[in-house]
Amino acid sequence: MSSGVKRILWVFAFALFTFTGDRIGGEVLSSIVSESQFRFSRLYRGEAGCDLLFMGNSRGLIFYQPYIEEKTGLETCNLSYNAMPMSLARVLLSDYLDINPAPRKLIIDISMLDTRMDENLSTGFNCYTPYSARLRNFLKARFPKAWYGGRVSHLFRYNNEVFQRALFYWKNSDKDWLLDRVITPTLREKVKEEAPFLFTYTDEMLADLKAVVDFYEEKGVEVVLVVNPYFPPFAKKIANLDELIAATQAATGLIVHNYADSIAGTEGFGDYQHLNKVGSRQYLDLLIRDGILPVSASFGFSEGR
């Protein structure tokens, strides 16, 4: 055999080996995603049915499920994720209703209506594209590089933090996902130096939110919009929260319940924008007090789930 033919055979063998390895690796990782207890894996398995459904960015994680379930006796599902953009939230919430039974109530923290949210986070959901045509079309239209990259290499589909979380919650529940830390004294002091905080929302975000509200209300789901708490001195730095609330109310026709400045003290905060587990409990008590979070007796529908 000539050395030229040998080399061609080597290249062919190498390409075949690399391709096969990529596909086998992709299959292995896919099985982890599909078996995981992570919220989005359960969503796409159709095992995320609940009474109370939550959506938000990292601030939405303060809808701390163990405490809500303990206090209300209702089942919960929280689809919040760090830096969740509204466009992706719309896809996920639409898929939720396609695959899972309708919840009784959907609660959305509207602070996700901000261009600071990470649109690129959507590419992390490449690992769920095998389960959703809507997600596939969304990625193909918005993030073609990521989409086609995932077609070329199946391993690339799992090159993201979303997969890492699915791996982390492979065998255990993700309901306990919330900050434990307490805001540091330095950070507390630094708030004075912070520049004014401005929400930069777009019409497209409001339209996405409106579409979600309409879609859920059509299915008989009550939708509630809230603003979750901020560290009080930081809340004072937010220059256009009222404007955001007004725009949201005008777009959706729903009242926005503003809890931005509702939690006092420092022990309940992990940083300026996030409650920790202590603060979350205080906040959830407020939501129960105000009837935003119902208790099962008054809600009367959780039986049999």
Add this chain to the structure above:
Amino acid sequence: MIFNSLAFLVFVAIFIPLYFALKGRARLLLALVGSYLFYGWWDWRFLSLIAMSTLVDYWVGAAIYKENDEKRRQRLLLLSMVVNLGFLGFFKYFDFFISSFVELLQSFGLQPSVSTLGIILPVGISFYTFQSMSYTIDIYRRKLEPEHDLVKFATFVAFWPQLVAGPIVRASDFLPQFRSDHPFEWDRFTKGSAQVLWGFFKKVAIADSLAPIVDQCFADPSSFGSVNLYIAVIFYSFQIYCDFSGYSDIAIGFARILGFDFPANFRTPYFSGNFSEFWTRWHISLSSWLRDYLYIPLGGNRHGTAKTYRNLMLTMLLGGLWHGANWTFVFWGWLHGMYLVVQRLFSNVWTSVMHTLKAPRWANAGLSILLVYLFTNLAWVFFRSPDFSTAAAVLQKMAGLEGFTVAQIMNKFLVAKGVLLIAFLLLVEISDFRFNYSSLVVRQPVFRLASFAILLWMIAFFGTFNSNAFIYFQF
């Protein structure tokens, strides 16, 4: 264009087949045009600088060689220095010195109305300036004959694989390699590709995965618990190593594919047992340049202890300043100079303490490596910080241990990914260091191709594909 961009992939896919399809002069011209296209992709206006530097050194080199009068030879060398260092000084340091001067006057209560020019730094100017200067200096020292072919010389200065971030290749090593056409060699191709792939892995998978944590913490150190700053400093040491050595691997690998052999620029530097050894393992082409063209001409270690220390300090201070127009880089150089001086002062004490304690060799070596790594990290804090107040904030926070708990760790998943990748890097480097793993890859085609595939899978699974520029481009 940068190596981790789509434009570069297209460039390489066209350049390499065309390069081997051509021969002789046509190939040389292609190499030059390709190199200028590669460089001009950033900003075509800077091509005039590299062309000017090339023409001056080409002419000065030939003139020095012909000249027998020592004074005239000196004047010619001075001309080359003035032009090269003049460009470097103006584009890299003018604004820095002006603003430093203004700050100095302001500290005396004066309010001078001097403004900076907002000059944009041409990418890679420090690298090709040093490379080009070494040519005229070597001719002046009668160690090298001038290159008569301008195209060949211009290609030597602008050769695209190592143009913007090294390694800084000496004319005496590089120019002779232009004498013959290098035919396509399968063995060179696969070995070169392996090195390119390893370089890409270090850059896009390791360095770029560590970058977000480092960037966040150094942007605002006071916002994070100290545990995050410890993580950020350790991550930075690996980020800059993988970023820079990754670039060198890609450059050396591509050069090897094209038929050229460049010397190694890094050799597992964090396994150094002392600082002299560190500088023979880190950015070898720069440290050897500084040794040969600065430290030794200053007198090296030939004129007594005090002058040796002075020469070490001067070399390291200028080495620091070479990296960037900022006092933090100068301080980084000063720290490394001090490390070398202190090491010389206390190496005997260290040896006798270890001897008295009857410390086994492995413990001595391990402790030395750890100490060198820790002090290198201390210096990296200044190198990475945009200013002294940031460096002070980082060190203060680290010393105070405020928020040194697991709960305070930000972005745990990114941190976990970073730790995993560093562990993989160390595993490969230890295997290479102890068992010469890379020679196995080179010798065994099956092993080589398996390594290729593993690296490709790892790049697909861990890579960051947002075309982050290489850190050393700014130098």
